[in-house]
Amino acid sequence: MAATVCLVQGASRGIGLGFCRALLAKSSNTSVIATCRNPTAASELQSLQQQHPQQLSVLQLDVTDSRQIEEASKVVGDKYGHVDLMINSAGMLHPTGRGETGLKDVSAEGLDITLRTNAVGPLVMAKHFAPLLQKGEGVIGVQSSDYKSFHASVLVNMSAKVGSITDNGLGGWYSYRLSKAALNMATKNLSLELGRGRRKVICISMHPGTVDTALSRPYHKNVPNLFTVEDSVNQMMEVINSLTVDDSGKFLTYDRSELPF
């Protein structure tokens, strides 16, 4: 049986690294490609690679650099020929590390880099990796005959509940909210374009919960139910493994409930 090929974009730490661990633990027949912008500084990813030298490859990729994305897609295409699951995990709250509390904190520079990292980068990833996803077969654990007959691989864009326009009752966090709302629109568009034809790709946006990582650290004291990376990733893996083509275009949480756009 051909190995399942999974690509995690933004795998140096946090949720992306957690996905690499979970995918490697799941099956010895899974190849994981972990991309990050500075592999030599990603010490935990390096030691994971040493534990799984056959299964885990690390590729340098800054998601704001379209040329690097295109080159990475060629490297992956030449080595593996297809991708069954791609997770766009890299993200940032704001270059200052804190979301804007109001208009006084808004800057074009802050908006620009947050949008490029959280929304533009994942869409350019989809552009270059769609042909490989369209050759994929789906992820291990998905046994539904419907699913397999559609040859549906999976694209997960890691979003955030605060990207929901409907759910926004507090305001603030302009850059992050804008970037995740834009990412959700990209997911919806991708689900339509990549849902046509026989080789479908299931495209979803996901909210991981509030997770104990560097990104959320300034706000931990206000969070009653802070997830560990492991718990959040395990729940999201269950959701991913349960997906069908009918779920494509949805904005799902770690517990599989659907969020409004």
Ligand SMILES: NC(=O)c1ccc[n+]([C@@H]2O[C@H](COP(=O)([O-])OP(=O)(O)OC[C@H]3O[C@@H](n4cnc5c(N)ncnc54)[C@H](OP(=O)(O)O)[C@@H]3O)[C@@H](O)[C@H]2O)c1
């Ligand atoms: N943690 C939460 O509570 C939470 C809640 C909702 C949504 N999310 C989303 O979950 C995703 C993962 O976040 P996290 O919590 O794991 O955050 P994290 O621990 O701060 O990790 C962020 C990751 O993004 C990478 N990254 C940032 N800019 C990049 C770039 N230009 N190119 C490549 N990689 C880049 C970082 O790489 P470096 O190591 O090189 O900096 C790091 O691997 C994000 O999309 C975030 O918005 C998180």
